[in-house]
Amino acid sequence: MSFLIDCSPGAWLKALRTSVAVLAGAFFLAVPLAQADDPGAPSGDGVQPTFVEGNPTCSDYGGYEFKINYPADGVFEGGDHPDGPLRVEIDVYNTPDGQVFDWTALNGLVQNLVVKGGPNANLFAYGDPGDDMDTLLHSPVNPNNGKYYGLSHISFCYTPGAPDIEVEKDCGTGQFIEDGTKVRYEIIADISNESSGDIDLYNVEVMEDAVDGDTSCSLTSVKLNGVDVPGLTLPMTLTGGWDDVPGFQGANALAAGDTINLGIQCDSESPVGPNTVSTRATEEPGEDPATDAADTDSSTSVCQDPRNAGPNxxxxxxxxxxxxxxxxxxxxxxxxxxxxxxxxxxxxxxxxxxxxxxxxxxxxxxxxxxxxxxxxxxxxxxxxxxxxxxxxxxxxxxxxxxxxxxxxxxxxxxxxxxxxxxxxxxxxxxxxxxxxxxxxxxxxxxxxxxxxxxxxxxxxxxxxxxxxxxxxxxxxxxxxxxxx
Structure with a gap:
């Protein structure tokens, strides 16, 4: 249709203004603005944020808080948990959807994370026991431009990480050696880093208490998650006291979730019976397990003797x-x-x-x-x-x-x-x-x-x-x- 019906002077300009107004109105009707309570997309781990009005804190969710204002790249430490602070690494960057960040907890677990931007916040809930990393977290969507609000502050609702080293030992039935005068036991000891949070353990030590005047033991194999650790000199005589686990000293860490598989061989002139393997480690490479052990664990099992029928x-x-x-x-x-x-x-x-x-x-x-x-x-x-x-x-x-x-x-x-x-x-x-x-x-x-x-x-x-x-x-x- 045509808006130019009146041919009087100035009529065409009036008609043009009317057309622009109609078109603008039609555009806004066709493309509505973002809703004011839109939390936006899920995180990289698939956690869908919940929109929360105002300025929530971890106390609203029954947790202890570590708050970082105006987040930027770096490693930060703090928090009000009575068992200690949280240490976390943050990486902030821009995307076409707005400002986002990735995070990694270096010594604990996060149950909830509050991301404040604009007048409101997003809640990323990880539940119990919590998570130690995620990516692509953000504040709510700004309804004026469809992008995430800039980051005002983030609050980690956390529990501090705790070092946890565990050992599981198995000793089967021994076999006679040296013309039946001794028995050889083959022992498997699995040492695992079960720490909560991303905590590496260092300077791993082991103690086999079967060693005595009648029994000698040696370390015959060292594996990490079932794969031989290269470059070791084995077998290694065990003293019966605390011995270094080769391959996991100094800066060579046992990462969280990894397991050392030890093969131990004991030759004895008398029944060994129940015996115990113990382990300990430190949180830092330069520490001494004798004075700075982060955690210690022991496992006992019974070594069976090959004597079911007795002498014959x-x-x-x-x-x-x-x-x-x-x-x-x-x-x-x-x-x-x-x-x-x-x-x-x-x-x-x-x-x-x-x-x-x-x-x-x-x-x-x-x-x-x-x-x-x-x-x-x-x-x-x-x-x-x-x-x-x-x-x-x-x-x-x-x-x-x-x-x-x-x-x-x-x-x-x-x-x-x-x-x-x-x-x-x-x-x-x-x-x-x-x-x-x-x-x-x-x-x-x-x-x-x-x-x-x-x-x-x-x-x-x-x-x-x-x-x-x-x-x-x-x-x-x-x-x-x-x-x-």
């Missing part, structure tokens, strides 16, 4: 070759005579994985009438001979026969046997004495008692046609406990 020994007693012989003996009147000598071979075997100390006894053999020490029998190595077994021949003069004549079935031949015990028919047909061994695990202290019996015939007949040999006692009187 066996005794074998055989008839020697020859079984009997004639030897010269001196009588009480200094004369000499021939006597019957019986010989038996006694062997003791360590069948287990633990070394044992052993004592051998045999009441029928004078030399063994009292237990005789065999020393240490090492763990079984799977091969014949060696230090895991003992074998020797023992000869003695048996007593005169006291047994009755024994007839074998319908055979008229009767055998008189050399024996001191007629109470058991099985024992009556032979020289049947028993060798016993008492074994004790050198590590576990558990005892094992085993015995071996030799069935050795020595006899004479009332028949002039003496057989060529005595009957086999095992055939004449079979062992009732032998399934064969």
């Amino acid at each position: 020994v066996a005794v074998v007693k055989d008839c020697a070759d020859p079984i009997i012989s004639l030897v010269e003996v001196t009588l009480d009147d200094a004369s000499t005579a021939l006597a019957v000598q019986k010989c038996a071979r006694i062997s003791v075997f360590n069948l287990g994985g633990e070394a044992v100390t052993a004592e051998l006894s045999d009441t029928d053999i004078p030399e063994l009438s009292s237990p005789v020490s065999l020393g240490t029998l090492l763990a079984n190595d799977g091969a014949p001979g060696g230090d895991d077994e003992f074998s020797a021949v023992y000869c003695y003069l048996p007593d005169m026969p006291t047994g009755d004549a024994i007839q074998l079935g319908d055979d008229p031949v009767e055998w008189t046997v050399f024996t001191g015990d007629q109470s058991d028919l099985f024992l009556a047909a032979l020289f049947s004495n028993v060798a016993s061994v008492l074994a004790e695990g050198v590590f576990s202290g558990i005892s094992d008692v085993q015995s071996g019996e030799a069935h050795c015939s020595i006899c004479y007949s009332n028949d002039e046609n003496l057989p060529a040999a005595c009957p086999d006692p095992d055939e004449v009187f079979p062992d009732p406990d032998d399934p064969l």
Whole structure:
């Protein structure tokens, strides 16, 4: 349409002014201004701010406050929390939407953050336990230009960070080493920086209390979050006191959230049982954990001993070759005579994985009438001979026969046997004495008692046609406990 209907002088100027006014009104109707209570976009962490009228403080939200007026780039420290101040780093910069800032708490956690700009403020709520950093925070939107108000002040509602070092230890079942005379334990100790806030820890130390006169321990591996720490000289002997954890001394920090994985190997001559790994660290590189430890923690676990079955020994007693012989003996009147000598071979075997100390006894053999020490029998190595077994021949003069004549079935031949015990028919047909061994695990202290019996015939007949040999006692009187 046309606004130029009146052709009188000045009418065209009046019509032009009217058109401009109409167009301007149409523009403002089409593009409305920002609302007066618009908090704007969420932060970089996705926290949507809440518009708050006026000038709120942390006391409105039940927290302690650190207020920074006219924020600028830098590191700031302050606050009214009774446990200490908050240290925070701020980076302020401009965007097409207006002034924003990023923040990082260096020693604590922030539950709420108030951003004041213009007549009102934005509340960024992080909840419990809080957050330690965020980006793109801002004040409310200025309705006059659609941009964020300039920053007037910001208030951190916080709790101070606290150093927290924690250790978790695991010790499984040990394994026998050095021929069964020692046990080796493989221990895993995980040391974690669980500090609240972004707190690094320095000068990490460890103490393994298993170290004593019977037990030696060494640090065999050091990892950070499961990855080997390079450039270390391992293994490292542990003293039983506080030892440096290599790779985490001086300026080499254990960052918050990271974990050191320690491999500890302990060799012991006696059961370790429950034992404890402790750790401590400092907040600053130049501090000494002995006087400036920021935190200390300990973890105890039980190292299991490989002794479920205890020692395992066996005794074998055989008839020697020859079984009997004639030897010269001196009588009480200094004369000499021939006597019957019986010989038996006694062997003791360590069948287990633990070394044992052993004592051998045999009441029928004078030399063994009292237990005789065999020393240490090492763990079984799977091969014949060696230090895991003992074998020797023992000869003695048996007593005169006291047994009755024994007839074998319908055979008229009767055998008189050399024996001191007629109470058991099985024992009556032979020289049947028993060798016993008492074994004790050198590590576990558990005892094992085993015995071996030799069935050795020595006899004479009332028949002039003496057989060529005595009957086999095992055939004449079979062992009732032998399934064969």
